[in-house]
Amino acid sequence: MDLFALPPVAAVLGGAYRALMGLSHLLEPALGAGAAAAAVVAVTLAVRAALIPVGVSQARAERTRVRLAPRIAELQRRHRKDPEALQRATMQLYADEGTTPLAGCLPMLLQAPVVGVIYAVFVHAEIAGGANALLGHTLFGVPLGTSLVGVLSGGAPGVAAVAVLGALVLAVAVVAELTRRATLPGGPIAVPRMTATAAAPAGMQRALGALQFVTAAVACFVPLAAGLYLLVTVAWTLVQRILLRRRFPLDAGPNTGGR
Template structure:
């Protein structure tokens, strides 16, 4: 299962092992995550431009809703036509999130697989605060509570920022659901390996800071 991930998992394994030399394994995971986010940063910038373009279209979309509100198919067709003519996309804002999934899956595999590349997975023995990074959920106590608390703080700042900038995020598809996703990551720490929790904490903190910086003045 997921055999197509064997090569990227093995590559990530050797990368984190190399980083673990000068760093701890937990810090190596943070560095790995930051590298992923730097790689995806151009997409985040593009997503913000797309959000601003969609926000500019909201008056026209509102007019279309008033005109075709009783005909959902016609309304959908007209909105799609408007977006095509303006060069905007409904899903551009979701790309940074979607493209993280393969990296998150690789991180999950790194700390749940006994052997990698035919050799015993030495990362499974890595610990932080005396807790194995491969421990799942409450078995990773007290580390799980440290990570969950960090994610809760980041989620609070993220939602608070979004509440202050509703006009800038109003055009994001599924915006109401997306704004609650950080709180979902808090619950995820109860079932994921602690290494995956560290990945989530790092990437959500990056997302919150990145969003605030890129949308300054919105």
């Protein structure tokens, strides 16, 4: 079952598509053939900017988890033989701090439909009962509906197509490497040493760089339009994480950097 074929979802998808194509037409006098690609970048930046509060919420929640980790470890030691008492004490601790163990998760889930619809505009060949005209536009002569794997598997690949698509995948991989280095000890978004009870946040940070490399692999298969979306998204995410980590440092005390 295609979720995007459901009438309400299809209507939202069609509206997003028309808005994107309208922006492309507005940019065309100034940017010519590159207007559609510029519209993809502009829409992606607009979506990421609108989701900044989600990133702030996640940064606050991560900082709170790290700050409370030693106290949770102490509760686990004290109530190691009484799971119910441990649960009550843990929930009371979070209540006293004005937060919950799931803080930051709900905003992240709420952004999924927005991101999903925008991404669908870049990968669906048909939208609103007609062909997706966006994928017929070009960037440096390469159609936005072209993928690197499709070009390489289609016989004699064009030099321009391989160069543009290869450069895109390489750019995503470079961001992945920057992200990996940023999460290393001493990096701008590295997680400080914590007890085993706080291993989840640390593990999430270590996995971040690996996930970016997965994104580079995905960029090999998706249309160029979707690849542009992925590149802008991972670059934005890295920069936003670095800035938010400076605003909400994980080793800050309870009365610094805000809550």
